[in-house]
Amino acid sequence: MPVEFEQTFRNFLMGHQEKYNRTYHFLILMDSIVAAAKRIELYYRTGALKGNLGVAGSINVQGENVMKMDDIANEIVLHYLASNKRVIQAVSEECADVIDMNKSGGRYFVYFDPLDGSSNVAHGLPVGFLFGIAKRNLEGSIKGPEDFHLRQGSEYIAAGMFVIPTGMFTLALRDAGCWRFHSDETATYVKPVRMILPENPQNWELSFNAGNTSVFSEKVGGWIKDNISKYKFRYIGALAGDFHRLLSNGGLFMYPAIVNHPDPKENRPQGKLRLLYEANVVAFMCREAGGDAIDETGTRILDIKPAGHHQRTTLYVGTKSVIDELISVFK
Numbered sequence: 001m002p003v004e005f006e007q008t009f010r011n012f013l014m015g016h017q018e019k020y021n022r023t024y025h026f027l028i029l030m031d032s033i034v035a036a037a038k039r040i041e042l043y044y045r046t047g048a049l050k051g052n053l054g055v056a057g058s059i060n061v062q063g064e065n066v067m068k069m070d071d072i073a074n075e076i077v078l079h080y081l082a083s084n085k086r087v088i089q090a091v092s093e094e095c096a097d098v099i100d101m102n103k104s105g106g107r108y109f110v111y112f113d114p115l116d117g118s119s120n121v122a123h124g125l126p127v128g129f130l131f132g133i134a135k136r137n138l139e140g141s142i143k144g145p146e147d148f149h150l151r152q153g154s155e156y157i158a159a160g161m162f163v164i165p166t167g168m169f170t171l172a173l174r175d176a177g178c179w180r181f182h183s184d185e186t187a188t189y190v191k192p193v194r195m196i197l198p199e200n201p202q203n204w205e206l207s208f209n210a211g212n213t214s215v216f217s218e219k220v221g222g223w224i225k226d227n228i229s230k231y232k233f234r235y236i237g238a239l240a241g242d243f244h245r246l247l248s249n250g251g252l253f254m255y256p257a258i259v260n261h262p263d264p265k266e267n268r269p270q271g272k273l274r275l276l277y278e279a280n281v282v283a284f285m286c287r288e289a290g291g292d293a294i295d296e297t298g299t300r301i302l303d304i305k306p307a308g309h310h311q312r313t314t315l316y317v318g319t320k321s322v323i324d325e326l327i328s329v330f331k
């Protein structure tokens, strides 16, 4: 019986680098990101069995100290990023400060959330490893001084996410599309499929924390009331999982500002999600899939100039015509 071989992620990426006359440094960087994802996935899959997904500081059934899954994932990513020697600096959701790696010889900045959607961890349900990549200003494409870790999304060269533990991986390459890969029986990512958001509204989904509706602004609440019946409502509670569905079916994911909370201290005028390693990552992938993303002032997410590496933003990401409609609501 003839054997069928699916194209591997590495072979796909090598073809991409050669087509665009690029170096192999990016391959080496991506190799380490994939290695980290596989290790997180393995830990997540086996962690529940071993009682290792519990609360940090508790003791598991083997009598060992339990580390929070977020911390484990963070250590894994930091290890692989530092060892590939290509990273100048990294920003992690789990680290307060910017992490220096190979400051003189590195080529890339990496912004990552090693384990997004932690409320799903206790249930073994999907979480995400999200990352964005920018590059040292080697070609002078960035005007003015190079602001090291504070790049805006439009300057990323790639962004992607692993939906853990499903074995799904999506990577967008600047001006070269958004691609999805599956993990095969040998834990190799294979079978590139180009993702394009469907224009046909038949399967469009709307995804947001509906429990917050009463604390959104009146504009947002009004739009939801008028439009919710046009969509199928879906919410996994982990950005990677929700965005993964959206890429196939189209529609809108949003995390609006919380401005009408009865306890004003609970208001979040900038929303919840982080710009550098959450919002920019999905906005970049969405743009490469033909969609768009804005904040609640109607500004494109990828055009926001970050002032701090953990800054938050409101987020509306999805099908382009839906985002265009929202721009007119917000402006």
Ligand code: AHM
Residues within 6 Å of the ligand: 093, 113, 115, 116, 117, 118, 119, 209, 237, 238, 239, 240, 272
């Ligand atoms: P986290 O980084 O603390 O895990 O929070 C980010 C997550 C996203 O994955 C998800 O879209 C959102 O928070 C869900 O928030 P909420 O529970 O408020 O709906």
Ligand code: MG
Residues within 6 Å of the ligand: 093, 113, 115, 116, 117, 278
């Ligand atoms: Mg997060």
